[in-house]
Amino acid sequence: MASNSGAGHKPTRGILKKSGSDKKIESNARNPRKLPQWMQNGAIKKTLPTFSIPSSCSIVYSFNANDCAVVCNEFLKSLRGPCHIGFDIEWPVTYEHGKQGRTAVIQFCHIPDEVCFVFHVSCMNSIPKPLREVIERVDVLKVGVNVEGDIQKLCRDFDLIFPQSGFVDLGSFANERLMSNERWSLAGLVKFLLNCDLPKVDSIRKGSWHLYPLTEQQLHYAALDAIASVKIYNQILCRSQLQFTS
Template structure:
């Protein structure tokens, strides 16, 4: 299958690991609500980013996305439930809502570090929600739609979604099933479909950003 997921089924209530397969890429995905695992992921990711040989003019990219329980009532705005970050073939799905101690400082420092460029589709809305829900600031955020319009020379991309960008820039097809998009992202245990969906959103943002900056 072009897109699939393998559950490592770890016997812990702190975290789990998955391999999300997207065509030729296997994305190692950590799902956790536990600060110590988040801190380790951040430290290892920073090491990997800096050890990779990037051209001097190429930004250090991190794909970013969030998910939350759909708002069913007009007066109630549900907080962000998960934060997804991806660099190359590593992904973190951090269950913000279930973290017992709030967002750990190493992650706050990572997100606010202007040496990294966080890329996403409509990322301004995600940044605004993270600030409002968790008082988290993102140091340097770039909307892939704006970047695509600039690099591809067509203003139409400013209104595009991730499916269209994946097809145009990566030459691949993805589905965004409503049953997953509108699912209970605030559940303590995410389903395999949710993990695959959340991982790919962040990973594909990274891949689109990588391709556009290399153009």
């Protein structure tokens, strides 16, 4: 179903599948906040490796509603019980006070399948029903920084039903499980938990996400956030379990 496309060629269908291996991208001094002991002991190096897409992970870019529905149906049918996915969205910056652009991209990553889905929903008339199901199902746990806010925005933009559960904010989860008290960004969590730098290029972050097609840099950026989110969730689980057993 997914078709590989060479440079400059539009896929014959609404999906473009790419392998992650072929992508490259360019305090208060008197009352300092105290980090948990494990953070203080593990000094962060000044120069860290850049967080990248694992070579085994594929990106599936879908810009057609019918193909998006097929992809999400296949994903849902493959599940054998509750699961968690790294989840994020992108939208174009409007530079108008009090206004946000409509959500243009929805991305999520499922580590067991070694795949990251990037859905260009601004190219679709509406969100296909199977993708709505992924968003609304509580047994498909969406994990990310400010993920509740992202889901609320999706509900406003596309008239979805807001799920009262089925999502975990990584910042709150890290503070709860690792006994810290920080205002975490995704880049901060990647630095402290994965010892990597997460690229955050402003020109990409504030780019024209609603325009087809997404650039290689945009695809890479979107996929990195979703992959980082699920890896952070797994790392928090691992570290908190070690704390309870030690």
